[in-house]
Amino acid sequence: MSERMETRWNPHAAVLGLIVGIYVVIYAGVIIRLIYHYHVVLSFVSVVLVSMPVLLLLLILYLIVKSSRSKLHSIHYWSTGIIGVLLLSFSIYALSYNQSQQHFDYNRWVGYPEKRSIMVEDFLKKHDLIGLTQGEVMDRLGANDNAKWNAADDKAVYDLGALRRADYKSEGLFIYFDDRGYVKSYEILPDRKYR
CATH class of the missing domain: 1.20.58 (Methane Monooxygenase Hydroxylase; Chain G, domain 1)
Known part of the structure; x- marks a missing residue:
């Protein structure tokens, strides 16, 4: 051979x-x-x-x-x-x-809501939400998903999807406003805590 x-x-x-x-x-x-x-x-x-x-x-x-x-x-x-x-x-x-x-991009945030969870940490590091008005929050994050989550008027909710979680449960960014309409606090909650 x-x-x-x-x-x-x-x-x-x-x-x-x-x-x-x-x-x-x-x-x-x-x-x-x-x-x-x-x-x-x-x-x-x-x-x-x-x-x-x-x-x-x-x-x-x-x-x-x-x-x-x-x-x-x-x-x-x-x-x-x-x-x-x-x-x-x-x-x-x-x-x-x-x-x-993972870098925050407004167009991806608005256009691909299922990818928000991988961008939210970068957004929160770069932007301090405390003290902003509802309009200023919407300028930075677009329209909220309040209707989807049955949220009250004193808060804005942004659906983050489930990309960060191993259990595939959806998360939401909750932004709470005081009685004058300014952001007083915010938090990320998993699906089972806010439904």
Whole structure:
């Protein structure tokens, strides 16, 4: 059998391919899914955590290279390494995307109410609501969802959706006004507390 044919049909390469295939499915099904589900953002800790499985794959590959019984060729090592780097790159992209989605944007807040829960913390860090009038609150957050939540006139409620919660219960940003119409306090409450 020619060396080129042996490179293609090598049983060691088939086992490596099976291992890498299972690895990719698990990595994409678990790591990538968790990144998007829990809206994990780009940080030193998150990059280290998503790098660990890729480094494990590269360590396994290194140990296979050092094995004297291995009949793998350099193309097998390079392709496995490239797959690991691609997975890591996609993970870092997902972390960056989540981070960009957490910045408050008025148009996304109004246009995509189901994404409000991932923007609300950024909004509350940047804007002090205490002392604002109802009109000023509406200028910053758009029309409230009072009709949906049966809220009284002395408060404004913004439905935040359920993206932040593991139990998929909706949350609401409650903004309370005093008798003169100025914001006196606000809080985020889960669904079961305000229905």
